[in-house]
Amino acid sequence: MFSGSIPALVTPFRDGAFDEAAFRRLVEWQIENGSAALVPCGTTGENSTLSNAEHHRVIEVCIEQAAGRVPVIAGCGSNDTQNALLHMNFSKKCGAAAALVVAPYYNRPSQAGMIAHFSYLAEHNDLPIVLYNVPGRTVTDLKPETVCELANRFPGRIVGIKDASGDVSRVTDHRMGIKGAFCQLSGDDELALPHTAAGGVGCISVTANVAPKLCAEFQAACASGDFAKARELNDKLYPLHYAMFEDASPGPCKYALARVHDWITEDLRLPMVACNEAARGAVDAALVHAGLV
DSSP: OOOEEEEBOOOOEETTEEOHHHHHHHHHHHHHTTOSOBBOSSTTTTGGGSOHHHHHHHHHHHHHHHTTSSOBEEEOOOSSHHHHHHHHHHHHHHTOSEEEEEOOOSSOOOHHHHHHHHHHHHHHOOSOEEEEEOHHHHSOOOOHHHHHHHHHHSTTTEEEEEEOSSOTHHHHHHHHHOOSOOEEEESOGGGHHHHHHHTOOEEEESGGGTOHHHHHHHHHHHHTTOHHHHHHHHHHHHHHHHHTTSSSTTHHHHHHHHHHOTTOOOOOOTTOOOOOHHHHHHHHHHHHHTTOO
């Protein structure tokens, strides 16, 4: 259903408010440079500091601006099942292609609790769900057996996963344990190459915010089986992948975007703050290495 380079878009702010004009320009730039789909209101989009009204407006603007040219996978995750459903209901009404739904954070539900959470969402809204596993942030971990149970219980409804567990072996676990089609997307830019070799089909990417063309070319090389070209592009992008996390994300990513474009600021919402000098130095060097400045 989804493949290629899919940026987890930042949410631009200016003077504390959502900068809609900058966001529309970001969406245009992404589409022009080959991004295969777009994810608004994910982790990189600072969704946890958006009000529900802001969250919905960001999704709405992304869908409006994309205008059907690429699918929009709307960030709908919450640690409150009913609030996740609220986001899904709005996203479906707006025309999203799918919902990206993170494992519930802070509450620390059991595997049975996560099965109940995702089952409830799948039973109450027919928008396709892409699971999002990022245990480094949520503490909870969607185990492979849980992913397989959900995908097999709701074929065509739970359609894929963004896996940021850091465990590439899970691609094989999922591939061997799920009966039907299931889209596996890397959630870690630096692991996208081995993830693809194991059976993945793309990446929901932080780096693609800043380097959409290179990330799209990398994914195209992977899809065509040209791994020599993919390794060459991966080497070009590799320092940037790590620079994006030299300080709390999305601080380095917004700094990098502000270096590349004069129409976007590096403003963040508290408790996130601008990245430190060491991170700025790493981003500056990585931008040069990638040929972006």
